[in-house]
Amino acid sequence: MHKSNEKNKKYLQYYFHSSESLGSTLKAFFQVNYEASYIKEGFYQFYHNPGSQVVLVAHLDTIHQELPTKIFQGAGNTFSAKEGIGADDRNGVIATVELFRRSVDSGKPVPSIIFTYGEELGGIGVRKLAEDRELVGLLKQKHLFIEFDRRGAHDFVTYNNKNKELYQVLTDVGFKEARGSYTDIVTLADATGVMGVNISAGYYNAHTKQELSNFDELFFNIDRIETLLPVFEHNQYFIEEPVADIDSTADLVRIAYAEAFENYITMQSMHGIEHSISIEAITGLYPDYIDEYEEIEYLLEYAKDVDVLAVNKQPIIEHEYEQMELI
Numbered sequence: 580m581h582k583s584n585e586k587n588k589k590y591l592q593y594y595f596h597s598s599e600s601l602g603s604t605l606k607a608f609f610q611v612n613y614e615a616s617y618i619k620e621g622f623y624q625f626y627h628n629p630g631s632q633v634v635l636v637a638h639l640d641t642i643h644q645e646l647p648t649k650i651f652q653g654a655g656n657t658f659s660a661k662e663g664i665g666a667d668d669r670n671g672v673i674a675t676v677e678l679f680r681r682s683v684d685s686g687k688p689v690p691s692i693i694f695t696y697g698e699e700l701g702g703i704g705v706r707k708l709a710e711d712r713e714l715v716g717l718l719k720q721k722h723l724f725i726e727f728d729r730r731g732a733h734d735f736v737t738y739n740n741k742n743k744e745l746y747q748v749l750t751d752v753g754f755k756e757a758r759g760s761y762t763d764i765v766t767l768a769d770a771t772g773v774m775g776v777n778i779s780a781g782y783y784n785a786h787t788k789q790e791l792s793n794f795d796e797l798f799f800n801i802d803r804i805e806t807l808l809p810v811f812e813h814n815q816y817f818i819e820e821p822v823a824d825i826d827s828t829a830d831l832v833r834i835a836y837a838e839a840f841e842n843y844i845t846m847q848s849m850h851g852i853e854h855s856i857s858i859e860a861i862t863g864l865y866p867d868y869i870d871e872y873e874e875i876e877y878l879l880e881y882a883k884d885v886d887v888l889a890v891n892k893q894p895i896i897e898h899e900y901e902q903m904e905l906i
Contacts (some may be wrong), residue, residue, distance in 0.1 A: 584614065587794055589656065589658075590673045590676075590677075590794075591650055593646050593672055593673055594648055594650055594658075594660065594664050594665050594666070594792075595646060595650075596646070596668050596893045597646060598639040598640045598641070598696055600645040601639055601669075601672070602639050602694065602696070602698050604638075604689045604781065605624065605694060606618065606624055608690065609624070609626045609679075609701060610626075612626070612679075612683075612689075613626040613627060613628060613691075613692075613722075614627075614628070614629075615627040615628075615629075616826070617711075617714055619704075619707060619708070620824070621696055621704075622695070622696055622704040622707040622708065623693060623694065623696065623704045623705065623707060623708045624692075624693070624694040624707065625691070625692070625693050625714060626691060626692040627691050627717060628688070628689050628690065628691050629829070630688055631688035631689055632688075632690055632720075632721050632723070632811070632812050632815070633688070633690040633691070633722060633723055633725065633808060633810065633811045633812060634690060634691045634692070634693060634706075634718065634721050634723070634724045634725070634767075635674075635675045635678060635679070635690045635691070635693070635725050635726075635755070636671075636675075636692075636693045636694075636695070636724055636725065636726040636763050636764055636767065636775070637668055637671035637672045637674070637675045637693075637694055637695075637726060637727065637728065637730075638668045638671065638694070638696070638697075638698035638699070638704070638705075638728065638762075638763055639668075639672065639694050639696055639697065639843075639883065640668075640695075640696050640697055640698060640699050640700075641661060641663075641665035641667060641668070641669065642667070642785070643665050643788075645662040645663070646662065646665075647660035647661075647662050647665070648660075648661075648662070648663065649661075653791075653896045654812050655793065655795065656793065656794045656795045657791050657792065657793045657794075658793075658794065659789070659791050660790045661788065662663070662788065663787065663788040663789075663790050663793055664790050664791070665762075665790070666780070666781070666782035666785070666790055666791070666792035667728065667730075667780075667782055667785035667786065667790070668698065668727070668728045669792075670727060670781055670782050670792055670797050671726060671727035671728045671780050673797065674725070674727040674778075674780060674797065674800070674801050674804075675694075677798075678690065678801060678804065678805060678808075679692065681805055682808070685900045686713060687809070688808075688812055689809065690725075690808070691721070692790060693724075693763070693767075693804075695763050697745045698728075698762060698763055698865065701761075702711075702761065702762075702763055702765070702766050704763075705763040705767060706766055708767075709766050709767065709769075711771050715770050715771060718767065718770070718771045718773065719760070719772065719773065720851040721771070721773055721815075722769070722773070722811055722812065722814060722815040722816055723745070723773065723774055723775070723776065723811045723815075723816050724764045724767050724768065724773060724774070724775035724776070725764075725775070725776055725778065725804060725811075726762055726763055726764045726775065726776070726777050727777075727778050727779075727797075727800070727801075728762045728763070728777050728779070728780060729762075729777045729778055729779045729780055730779065730782055730783055730785055730799075731756070731757075731760065731779040731781075731783070731796075732779050732793070732796040732799070732800070733753060733754055733755050733779055734754065734756075734757040734777075734778070734779040734813070735749045735755070735756060735757065735777065735778055735779070736756070736757050736758065736759035737756075737761040737774060737775065737776055737777075737811050738759060738761075738764075738765050738768070738775075738777075739821055740768050740775070740818045740820070740821055741772055741818070741819055741820040741821075742774045742816045742817065742818065742819050743819065744814065744816065745774055745776065745816045746851075747805060748810055749776065749807075750785075750903035751807070752803050752807065753803070754778070754779075754803070755828065757805065758876040760825045762777050764776070764777055766771040767891045768818060772817055772818050773815070773816065773818070773902035774816035774818055775818060775881070778800055778804060779796070779800055780797055781793040781794065781795070781796030781797035781798075781799075781800065782797075782869060795820055796899075852879070
């Protein structure tokens with residue numbers, strides 16, 4: 580497992596910066612490392628490598644209004660900040676930069692990269708990119724979009740799109756299919772017909788000040804995706820089966836309540852309150868008009884993992900990290 584080291588300390592600096600500051604630093608770094616850059620300030624940065632068929636995606640904005648002043652390390656190589664650490668989606672940025680560096684060091688194809696702004700406001704940046712016919716034309720030639728913007732340790736989400744071969748590749752290395760509401764790859768897949776996958780980035784309690792970032796889980800998934808990059812370079816994953824959304828409102832409400840339930844359980848455990856998972860506990864937080872048995876069963880199964888997670892993520896502070904040079 581990845582323990583705290585100099586590289587991890589460097590990556591912790593990503594949490595201290597505003598989206599504008601981080602974006603400016605990344606732009607200066609990546610523009611000299613890619614032969615083609617397409618940048619629309621305040622919306623997106625697209626670094627294109629024609630020699631790679633994989634595109635890594637991350638969004639630079641977070642939901643938090645305040646930037647961290649100190650980062651605290653807890654048990655299990657987890658990190659938090661009293662203002663909210665912003666791991667959604669700074670962990671995705673970290674994963675993107677780390678995979679770029681590993682590709683360069685190994686001499687393997689270096690994936691193209693897209694950084695977006697405004698994902699938390701409904702995908703403002705990526706929607707602007709999708710309006711550019713030239714860029715969409717380039718992206719239609721790619722094999723897969725990969726975004727690390729999912730809570731937890733083992734999930735992958737493809738939203739309303741399916742590809743059986745991609746499903747098999749991901750489950751073979753231990754990922755589990757899950758459901759989600761939206762992130763940038765949804766818009767990219769819709770615009771190009773190319774599959775996108777959202778990977779767990781090792782964060783929990785997103786959009787709250789109790790947000791936690793687990794570097795062990797994040798880097799474990801970086802390792803897993805790194806081993807799959809040659810497969811993704813070789814095979815193109817087109818959307819085979821757009822999933823019919825029978826009741827999108829109910830689906831979004833279910834997801835929202837699942838996230839709320841995750842936060843509830845985690846906060847209970849962080850304050851030393853024992854919590855047992857039960858149908859009664861779930862239905863108390865679940866709307867009556869979509870309380871069908873199959874939905875309750877889904878949420879029950881989901882909550883079991885969350886309860887175990889919360890007990891093992893007690894915020895025992897071992898170290899404090901302060902801001903230093905970013906790159």
